[in-house]
Amino acid sequence: MKKKIALVSGAAGAMRAACARRLHRDGFQLALMDRNAETLECVAQEIGGGTSHWTLDQTDETAVRKAVAEVEERVGPIHALVNTIGWTEGTRFVDETSDYWRKVVEINYMAALYITHAVLPGMIERQAGKIVYITSDAAKVGTGGEAVYAGAKAAEAAFAKSIARENARYNINVNCTAPGPTDSPLMREVKEQNPEMILRMTKLVPFRRLAQPEEQADVVSFLVSEDARWITGQVISTSGGLTMN
Ligand SMILES: NC(=O)c1ccc[n+]([C@@H]2O[C@H](COP(=O)([O-])OP(=O)(O)OC[C@H]3O[C@@H](n4cnc5c(N)ncnc54)[C@H](O)[C@@H]3O)[C@@H](O)[C@H]2O)c1
Numbered sequence: 001m002k003k004k005i006a007l008v009s010g011a012a013g014a015m016r017a018a019c020a021r022r023l024h025r026d027g028f029q030l031a032l033m034d035r036n037a038e039t040l041e042c043v044a045q046e047i048g049g050g051t052s053h054w055t056l057d058q059t060d061e062t063a064v065r066k067a068v069a070e071v072e073e074r075v076g077p078i079h080a081l082v083n084t085i086g087w088t089e090g091t092r093f094v095d096e097t098s099d100y101w102r103k104v105v106e107i108n109y110m111a112a113l114y115i116t117h118a119v120l121p122g123m124i125e126r127q128a129g130k131i132v133y134i135t136s137d138a139a140k141v142g143t144g145g146e147a148v149y150a151g152a153k154a155a156e157a158a159f160a161k162s163i164a165r166e167n168a169r170y171n172i173n174v175n176c177t178a179p180g181p182t183d184s185p186l187m188r189e190v191k192e193q194n195p196e197m198i199l200r201m202t203k204l205v206p207f208r209r210l211a212q213p214e215e216q217a218d219v220v221s222f223l224v225s226e227d228a229r230w231i232t233g234q235v236i237s238t239s240g241g242l243t244m245n
Contacts, residue, residue, distance in 0.1 A: 003029040006224065007071055007078045009058055009115050010085030012039035014184035015134065018213035019082055020047060022221045028080065031071040033058065058085050058111040068118035080130040080224040081119045083112050087186070088149035090194035101148045108152035109159075116163065120172075129172040130224040133160050134216070137178045137239040145190075145197045153178075157235045164233030173232045175223045180239025182211040206241040 006023045010016045011032035020043060024030055030051040034040040037055040044053040052075055054067040071078060087107045089100070112133055123129030138146050139153035157176050164174035181187060181201040187210065191198045202208060219238045222228050237243050 002076075003027060004079040005029045005031060005071075005076050006080040006082060007031045007033070007068070007115075007119065008082045008084065009033045009111075010083070011043055011053070012036040013084060013086075013186065015179070015182060015213045015216045016082075016084040017043045018217040019084060019220045020051075022214070022217035023080070023082070023224065024049060024051065026221055026225070028224075029075060031075050031078070033067060034085075058115060059106040061114045064111075064114040065118045068115065072122060077122055077126055078119050079123075079128065080132070081115065082132045082134070082220055082224065083115055084134040085111055086134065086136070086149075086153070088146050088190070090145040090190040090197050092145065093147040096148070104148045105152045105155075108149055109155045112156050112159065120163070120167070123172050124167065124170045127171045129167075129170070130228075131160070131163075131172065131174045132220050132223045133157070133174075133176045134220070135160075135176045135178045135235060137180045137237050137242050140178060140235070140237070140243050140245075143197075143201070145194055160235070161233040168232055173223070173228065175228070175231060175233070176235040177216060177219050177223070178235050178237045178239065178243075179216050180205055180211060180237070180242040182213060182216055184213060201242075204242055205239065209240070211238065211240060 006028040008020045011020045012034035024047045032053040035057045044051045056063040135153040135157045138150035160176045
C-alpha cells in the first residue's frame, strides 16, 4: 500500500525532529522543511526511507508555495501538515522594537497562513487531510518575556479553530497542540537570556520538569491518526498540567 505523506515544516527543531521521527515510525512518507539546511539534512538522513527535504524561509510566501508544489509533484499528495515553526526571545515588551514584533508575528503566525494556504486546496479536492499546529500554552495563559509570541500563537490557535469549522465538511481535521516548557535549543536560548524565566516556568508545571520533545511528538502522532478523526478545532495542552482548563 502507498504510504501517506506528511509535511513537517520546521523539521530541524528539536520538537519537529522528534515529530518527524515519530511520523516516520507511524508509516508516513516524509517531506521536511526548515531554514536550517545543515540540521535539516542531518534529520532527513537519519530518518532515511526516502525522506525528502526543502530548505526555505517559511516567512517567504513565494518560496513556500513553490516548495509545496514541488512536494506534491515529486513526493505526492500531502495528507498531513504539521506546522511547527516558532521563534521568540525572552525579552520584556517595553524593551522591544516594532521590527522584532514583526519578525515574531511573521514566524509564529504568518508562516502558518502561507503554508496552510498552499496545502489546503489539495486536501479539499481529495476530501481528506489532517493539520496540526504547534502553538504554545503561552497563548492560553501568557508568559512574561514572550508577550508578542504569546499573542501570535493565540492568533494561530484561533485561525486553526476557524479553518477547522470551514473544512470539516471536506473531512479535514485541524487541531493544535499547546506545549509548555520543552527541552529544545529554543528553550536553551531563552534560558541563556533569562534563566529566571525558565525557573519560574518549571515551578508552574505540576511535574516540575521540562517536557521531552518525544512527549510532544506522541500527541501530534495521535492527532494526525485516524483515531483522532472525531477531534477538530481543539487546542490540546501538552504541558504537564501547566494549564488545566
Ligand atoms: N520549546 C518549548 O519549550 C516550547 C514551548 C511551547 C511552544 N513551543 C513551540 O513548539 C514549536 C517547536 O519548538 P522547538 O522548541 O522545537 O524549537 P527549536 O528552536 O528547536 O526549533 C526552531 C526551528 O524553527 C526553524 N525556523 C525558525 N524560523 C523559521 C523560518 N522563518 N523558516 C523556516 N524555519 C524556521 C529553525 O530553523 C529551527 O529548526 C515552536 O512552534 C515553538 O514556538 C516550544
